Amino acid sequence: MSSSLLSLAIWVPILGAFVVFAAGNAQNLARWAALIAAIAGFAVTVPLYLGFDVTQAGMQFVEQRAWIPRFNVEYFLGVDGISVLFILLNSFITILVVIAGWEVIKDKVAQYMGAFLIMSGVMNGIFSSLDAVLFYVFFEASLIPMYIIIGVWGGPNRVYAAFKFFLYTLLGSLLMLIALIYLFLASGGSFNLLEWHQLRVEMTPQILLFLAFLVAFAVKVPMWPVHTWLPDAHVEAPTGGSVVLAAIMLKLGAYGFLRFSLPIAPDASHYLAPMMITLSLIAVIYIGFVALVQLDMKKLIAYSSISHMGFVTLGFFIFNQIGLEGALVQMISHGFVSGAMFLCVGVMYDRMHSRQIADYGGVANTMPKFAGFFMLFAMANAGLPATSGFVGEFMVILGAIKFNFWIGFAAAMTLVLGAAYTLWMYKRVIFGPVGNKHVAELTDINSREFLFLAVLALCVLAMGIYPFPFTEVMHASVDNLLKHVAVSKL
């Protein structure tokens, strides 16, 4: 099936961004143009879901044409059940980010909106690239808008956070570049990912390739111990930046494992699985404890993200269907939940200009509607049944117990820890008597804020109650991936 839907998903937001840039100082025009571009960007991704053939494991909506014939690089796009949902999620979150920044951003509005639109297109490119160079180009290009977003609209320590974010991520991707070049030469001159999946590689190179990919993707996920850039980036980034970072960018690393590490180096993946599982469990448990002691709400959610992403990598490396699907569901769910949590913190920050838990208390008295939404998202973050957070965690824990009881047991700790840090924060911020006169002066959410929180709340509930539309899409591809990984390449 040939179509240009994926190209549209990439280039509509990017071209929209240039229109927005052209608006210059006309702030309202820039806002409306950005909203239209974001909605158009989402609209072109909807047919990807509607037209998706769930019985097929292979790539769909494939586009393939020459890009750099000199190096046999192709403009090769396609999605399978693993990647298609992320494109929708990404385009969807972009709309929310535009709405969330509507009144809050007053400085260089056109550039702010444009940067997010470019990022949206670039990240769609990452999820749909089937050519390694194309993937790499998008993967690295996504750093530029995020660097600018953190640095220009961020908090007081934004410069440090922006540099740390950029250099940390670049470190990983440069090693991956060498790995890609090695694979190009090993495969006799091809950057085609699907061909690489079939390529036979000896054990030693497999391990080296796996490690090179690991550096790139572990930084992005981020896995312990290369996670330290994330709390800094989250704390300093503007609300929209945090949302995109948590909801989409972290998924890039995890997606990379599925697209590169597992299928290209299956033997190394099995061989190094104990290490990966250990790192994941450290992220789940240790970072969970770290989250517990945070004083800054954004930092707390950032650590909670690392902990949840540990769950995702755990799901990948136990190599069973329910674990892997659970990890994917967890990724999508985390996209909604962490995005919503950051938006909630943003709502409070816009009013109080503080993210310190100690500055709040009794917000429920002055912002009852907001408190209701925040409650739902906090519960989802803690993994309460009937919210999307539960589905993924439960599936991963089931898979882990199948694999090894004690690993499952350790992973299940997250239910306790997640509830502890999220609800304790919620209690300190929302409940109790009104903390101080600033809290007493708070006004409840306006209709714009109500809109994006309500939309996210619906998503969280819908996915928690009836996850089938999500799992149905990924089923065939996950099955295929596991079969592929089970076959040795030696």
Add this chain to the structure above:
Amino acid sequence: MLNNFIPPDLYPASAEIFLLAMACAILLVDAFIGAAQRWITAALTLVALVGCALITYQTMDGQVVLTFSNMFVDDLLADFLKLMLYLAVIVVIVYSRDYLAARNLDKGEYYLLVLFATLGMMVMISAASFLTIYLGLELLSLSLYALVAIDRDSPRATEAAMKYFVLGALASGLLLYGMSMVYGATGTLEIGGVSQALHLGVANKTVLVFGLVFIVSGIAFKLGAVPFHMWVPDVYHGAPTPITLLIASAPKLAAFAITMRMLVYGLFELAEHWQSMLMILAMLSIAVGNLVAIAQTNIKRMLAYSAISHMGFLLLALMSGVVGPDKHFALNAYSSAMYYVVAYVIMSLGAFGTVLLLSRAGYEAEHLEDFKGLNQRSPWFAAVMMAVMFSMAGVPFFVGFFAKFSVLLAVVDAGYIWVAVFAVMFSLIGAFYYLRIVKFMYFDPPTDAAPITAGLDMRFLLSVNGAAVALFGIFPDALVSLCTYALLRSL
């Protein structure tokens, strides 16, 4: 005796002859006009360069033609590099006008020296004999020494010119000494003849390798590779910015050409020797250039160290040719080197162009802080500079990424994965100082609120330059294929 004289075929050298004639004409014209009509000189200079471009384009036929008793060659490699050269010099002239006029440096000498430097570079590019290479190189170098000192009241520029001259003369001496060794061993100065003699194995290897060391040292000096780099930051810093712009751009093309001619065309049989030398030079340049650039507070010095690291990448590509019976095996390496140097020239023009854009009468935008808040003063030119900086750092979608990519591909192909890892790790370190410029432009408020007062021609050309950095990054194939094709037809 006279009867044996066969007049040389002048046709392949018609562009050089035209440029020389135009330079003489401009010299005469300029003597009769005052400062107010200096635009005539500038216009004539541009006409001369455009004329050269037309002639080169007309005479481009893809054949390898030797003339002047095998001392001069016209092949596709030469044609392509010359066209890039004219383009670079035209851009230099347009960028420099406002700056020079504001400082009373807009003299006829400037245009003439630039033209003679261009002629020198053309001769270098088309050289088919060691002697021709030396002639071209000296014509270029002497013009550049004088250009650096063109602001004769500036002690800093004079000091830079002295340094450049003394060290440059030493390097020329080294090169000439190396050439004499090669002549002693092979009995010829023609590059084809040297290659032939080496192939037949009649030459004394010890003498040759001894000479090779001197030749490589000379080349390394001209490229500014570590440890022969000390002049680069001082000259870049001391020279008036338009001269820095010139030194940082076009001569890299000529230096690449003579490296190709001498090492790959002439001394290919000694490849195993010079490849290991180049590898040491390359790795040192990448390491030192990137590390020391971090410590710079002056943008011109920072770009000088950045140039050193970029030349390291160029040498990396040159050293990774696979040694085989046929030079075509090494095509990937040499075409990536050529692509790198062309990409570097485009980026370098953009970077120094922005520095010139921010300078105005009585004010040099030399410090990194001068870029503060550029995004508020001019979002468009901040975007241009950002594209150039990210491109130099090797971040896609910009031309610099594909340049680095093709070099790394050649390096890994040659089996030096660890060298590639070394190079990318230092690129990571290098990314820091490019990001710092972006930080100044975007994250900081402006300290200097003066409006940007550049002519329309410069604004237009700088915009095109920035667009080229992005467009060659999004559609890299045209440039990569051109480089490959030009080399393929010339090897």
